[in-house]
Structures are given as C-alpha cells and as structure tokens.
Amino acid sequence: MLYNKDSMTHQPSGFVVAVVDDDQGILRSLEYLLESADHAVRVFTSGTALLESGCLPEIDCLISDVDMPGMDGFGLLRLVHAARPGLPTIFITGYPDTLKQLPPLSGSNPRFFTKPFDGPELLTAVSDALRDSREQRGL
C-alpha cells in the first residue's frame, strides 16, 4: 500500500523517512512532498542533529544533502551505516561536480539527485529504495 492514490481515506504508508539539509526551505519542501506520499517524515538541519535525536532505529530511508557545514553527507552516511548497515540512502546536491570526487561508500549504493530535482522521480526513488530494503529484510 505504498500508493493508495485512489482510496478515499489516505492511510499512512507506515514508512519513516529522515531528511537532512542545512537549508530550511528545502527541508520544508521535502517534508511536504513526502507527506503527499503519506510517509512519516523526520527533518534535521544537520547530520549531528539526526544522530543525536535517537530516531535512527525507526527510520526506513534517509535523504541527505551532500554539502553541509560541519559533517557532510558522506560523513553522515558512514556513521549512519555503522548503526544501520544497508539503510537506503538518497543524496541531493547543489554541486554535481562534487560527485566526481565521491569517496568509495562501502556496502551501499546511494542514489543522487541534483537540485533542483523532479519531485515524482524522487518519490519513485524513495519507494524503490523502501521496496528493496523490505525485500532484503525478507518482508
């Protein structure tokens, strides 16, 4: 029941998506977009805020900015994967050039979106990631 577009009452998808970006405007817009797909959303303005929030165990998918002051998206992914190996992750970035210098991200296959990105495409990527991880977990 990921897309219950036609049902009369919109049931929550049952998935929790965490979004990390230092820009408040982008954070709010992504929250809105994910809500439109009936996901539960947790937003954080920095990677540290996510790690300290204690909600790491409950999230099913992570969307994160790459260039952020302090800890960048790749640093965050490394720490997140230490606690949640294989957590589906999607990166959004304003600097597609930085992806050329991407460090090897062991054991994960994150997807990348360049700002400004296409909303439906991002949502498809999220649902794909959620489906993959559900299959992996044998659900």
Next chain:
Amino acid sequence: MGEGDRQEPAQPLRRELQVLANIPPSIGQRWAARILVLALLAILAATWPFATVKLPEIPAFVPSLAAALFVSDCVTAVLLFGQFSILRQRALLVIANGYLFSALIVVGHALAFPGAFSRSGLFGSGLQSAVWLYWFWHSGLPLAIIGYALVKNTDRAISARSTRLAIGSSVAATTALGIGIFWFVTQHHDLLPVTYVDVQPLSLFRRIIGGVVILVLGGIALCLLWARRRTLLDEWLMVALCALLLEVVLVSILSERHTVSWYAGRFYQLVTATVVMAVLLVEMTTLYADVARSNMLLQHERLLLERAVQAQRREREARLMTGDAVAASIAHEVRQPLTAMVTTADAGLRFIDRSVPNLDKAKEAFRRIVADGHRAGEVVGSIRSNFKSDVRDRAALDLNELIQEAVALGRGELQKHGIVLQAEPNKQLPEVRGNRVQLQQVLLNLIMNAVDAMAAKDEPRILSVKSEAYDGDRVMVSVADTGTGISPQDLDRLFNPLFTTKSDGMGMGLSICRAIVEAHEGRLWFAPNSPRGAVFQFTLRTHDSASADPASAAA
C-alpha cells in the same frame, strides 16, 4: 623652557655599540667592587700583626704563581684588545698593552727570582734583578691606567682600517720594552742602584723607594680613574689597582721575602691579574645570554608575524574570488530557493491530483512557493547591491600596491606555468578612490584570465602589468598577455555574462569586472596585444577628482 630649546637641532640617535668597555656599571656591580676593596683592606688588616713572621721557602711557588699570572694577564689583554677592535678607542689599546706588559714582566721576574729556577736567578741575573723587575712590573699597570684615563679625555675612535696595525705595532713595542727591560736588568744589574745584599735587603730607604714610587703612581692613577669613572671597566680597574697597591704596601714596605705578608701579597697579585678578566668574562656571558634570548624572542616574533601574514593572506584569498567562484556561489544561493519552489509545487500538484483533492494542503503549497520566490528575489537583490559598491566602503588606494598584492596572490599560478612577469608601475601614480576588495577582484580576474590564455600556448609567456596616468584626472592599468588572444567573432560578446571560452568557466569574470569598474566611474576595455595576445585596460578616477557621490556623476 624658551624658544631656544626647541630650535636646537634634534640629537642624532645614539647608535654606539654596547660593549663591556663602555657600558655603565649597575648599582649592584658598583657595590660588588666596593665590597671587594673592603675585603682586601680587611685581609691587609688581618695580616698586619703577622706581617714579618717567616714562613718556609717554597721554590716552586714563584714559578707556578707566575704561570697563573701570565695566563690571566694575557687573557685580560686579549679581551681588552677585542674591545678595542670594536670601539677603536686608544685608551683601550693603552690598558690592553698595560696587561700585556704585566704578563711579560711577570715571566721575567720569575726567571730572575733567586731560588725559583736557580739559586741566583737565570740569564745571569744578579741580586738586584728580581727586585727591579718587580718594580717595573708593578709600575706598568698604574702607568697604563694613567695613560688610559688621560687618553680617554680626548678619545676619538681611530679608523677601522688602522685597528689591526695599531694592535700589531703596540704589541710589538710592548714586547720589545718588556724584553729590553729584562735584558738590561739581568745583564747590567751591576749598574742598578743596590737594593739587596745577598738575600737580605740593604736598607729601609733603598728597599722602599721603589714601592713608594709605585704607590705615588698608583695614587695618581686611582685619582684619575675616580674622577672619570663612568664605565664598568673603570670601576673594576680601580679594584685591580687597589689590590696592586695593597700588595706593594704589604710586600715592599712592610716586610721582606717569604714572610706572611710576602705570601699574602701574592694573593693580591692574583686578584689584580684576574679581577678585570673575571668581570669581562662574566659580562660577556651575560651579554651573550641576552643576545641569545633576544634572538630567540626575535625568532618567535618573526614566526608569529609570518603566521599572521599567512592568515591574512588566506583570509584575503578567501574573500577575493575569481569570477567563476563568484558565479558558483551566486548559483548556489539562487538554486536553493528554486529547488524548494519546484519541490513544493510537485507536492502541491500531488495533493490536488488525488481522487479527493486536498485543497488546504495545495493552498499551503502555493503560499510556500510564493515565500520561496520572494526569498530568491532577495538573493538576487543582495547580489546586485553587492556589486553596486557602497560609497562608504571606498578609500584612497595606492593602485601599485594593489597590483603587487594581486600579483602575489597569483604568483603560484605564474610559476606553475612558467610565466615571466613584467611589472611597469608608474612610481608617481596618484591615488585612486575605490573599494579595495572589489578592485583586487578585478585585477586578480584579469591576471588569472591572462594566465589561462597563456597556459594553452607554448610560446614565450609574458604577463605585463602597467600603471600610468591617463587623461589628467584618471589612471590606467593595463594587463597584457601573450596568450591565445580574442578572436574577432568573440569581441562583441566578450563582456556578456555567461560568455566563456574556458571549458570549466561560467563566463562571469569579465562581466563582473566591468560592472565593478563602471561602478567606480571607470571603463574597462579590450585591445589586441602585438604580436599576439590580449590587453585588458581599465581606468579609474584619481582620489582627488572622484566625486563623493557616484550617483550624481552618473546622472
């Protein structure tokens, strides 16, 4: 304080070297000298009652003491010659030779001393030889001090070239004098007035006459020193002289050889010979430690300064961005609200697209899009105002200095590509009025463009940066390269935003440069360089001619 005081010409800054021979003594050093003299007097007083008590003869005593005296007198002389070669004052030469004379005669005295090396003294010396050598020896220092004090009155530094000659000839003369005296006293002792018969003194008068002469000389020397004691050396020469005079009192007036006072006198000889040396060495060590310490401090300060300069440079480099970096940062600032708008619009569409559209959520989405749109507008507005340059940020600037700084910032790139820099600053260039950071940005952009244009070609790479007066109230800067140049079809678009010939460029550099120069009431244009390459030139108004309000000038 009358007018006259003020009209006096300013005293030139004293740049005299601070060496031992001319530094004033500290209060502590003055007291140390006085206490030492008092101690010497106390020893004299303590020895007095036993002055005539006979002690055993020790044959090795005189030669071994003579060796010690010779060495310390020589060291003192060398130190004083060293001081002379720095300060080049004749007075120091005189006193140094006084110590040298002492060193030579003390050896002669030991050789001639009966019972030291042979029963009657070596080299045919007679009964009178040792006594007369003793008197010559002890007159040497007082005479040298008298000479030192008298010459010091009128002393002027001798020329640096004749320093070595002066030292060499005076050492030769003193040595000749010492040997001459020794020769005469040993070979012609029968011509000398008789003082000793066998080993006993002949008469009180003849025994003390030499001592009295020395005391008189010493008294004069002491008075002269006292009258003009100003330096550390003066202070300690007085101590040495006091020790010498007390010894003469003990040895030649109070008693005969191998008595308590005679042995005590030898102690005074040691004091005379070593006190100046000790002080010179101690002071030298102190001065050296000071020098080492200040050198260390200096190194430390230099390190701090270097760090500060580096930090400043890094900060400036961070602020001074090339056009592409400016463009990238503008792009980022605009991209953020744009992304939020697109994403929110997508969400809004999804809320409307439902079978039962959620209009509340859709309305909320539109409101957010409006807000983000305004945010993007603000970003664009702030960029515009950034380039408009606040008149308050403008100051009088030395354009040559700015050019130097921009070249320094680009030096790494110039070296990397083997580019030769030809700077032709006009030294009489009037100051311009402008925003320092922005004009730096213009210069750096033009220099970097030139570097990029030349990096692609193998021909000689010459960057020339020229500043000159222009059209009366303006100055012109030219940045010329020998690079690829500008093709005719690109000329029209050269200053357009987004026009670029670089594979990784955004084409913002020249348009930003022109915007900045025009905001400064100047012009920026291009001309082909001959035989190849490009020249970018811009003018700026001089500080005196620039209007306080560019808006009125533009109107």
